[in-house]
Amino acid sequence: MNTLAAVMQLLVAAAFVSIPLVRHRYGPAAKAAAVAELRRQGVRPEVLEENRLRFDAGGHETAAPVAVAAVMVATAAANLAGADLGRPLTWVFSSLVLLMNAVIVYSNLTAVKSVQAAFRRKGDPELARVRVAPFLKAAEDAFPSWVRLQTYVRNTVVFGGSALALAAVSFA
Incomplete structure (x- = not known):
């Protein structure tokens, strides 16, 4: 049973490492699409850099999933x-991974509302003008269509793998 738990944990680790890998590969295209959308909205694209908004795999976007994987x-x-x-x-x-992944899924499902709130909290009048839904949609559409499937698979692996690991050590 310990072997089953370990295999599940290794799958969960791989699922978490996939996050920064995808963001590293396609983040620049997402940023370009988001910048184009800002221009369409009449918002200065520099507002992203000024407020440290990223679409790549830098900073905590890599550190957090790699730490979980480790x-x-x-x-x-x-x-x-x-x-x-x-x-x-x-x-x-x-x-903890089960709980964290639930928070991640929730934040993805409520992204428009949470990004609107975050933009308001920043206090930048330029950010407050951003129509968030089309901004996020533009960035999301820059990722290949298979990334949506990969997200579902990753969440299934994380939830299922964590639950199976817990069950395996419970019966060991």
């Missing part, structure tokens, strides 16, 4: 080694 790999290694620590690590980290 923790899952370490937990998988503990399970593969048969270490007693594997079970509590799985309970803690697989549970």
Whole structure:
């Protein structure tokens, strides 16, 4: 059962690493599309840089998923080694990953509202003029169509893999 937990944790790690890989490859196209949309709206594109808004895999967009992946790999290694620590690590980290992924999915589903609120909080009058829905749609459309499928697969792997890892160590 520890092997099953470890395999699931390695799949979850791979799913998290896929996030910055896709953003690294297609983030510049998403930014270009977002900039074009800002121009169509009559908003200075420089407002993105001035407010540190990114579409690539820089900063926390890479650090967070890579850190999650590293923790899952370490937990998988503990399970593969048969270490007693594997079970509590799985309970803690697989549970946290389930919760984090739920927050990620929620934030994706409410992106327009949350980005509008974030733009208002920034206090930049230029950002306040942005029509967020077409802005986000332009950026999203710059990613290949398969990325939407990859997102569903990634979420399925993260939710299912974490749940199976928890079940596996429960019955070990």
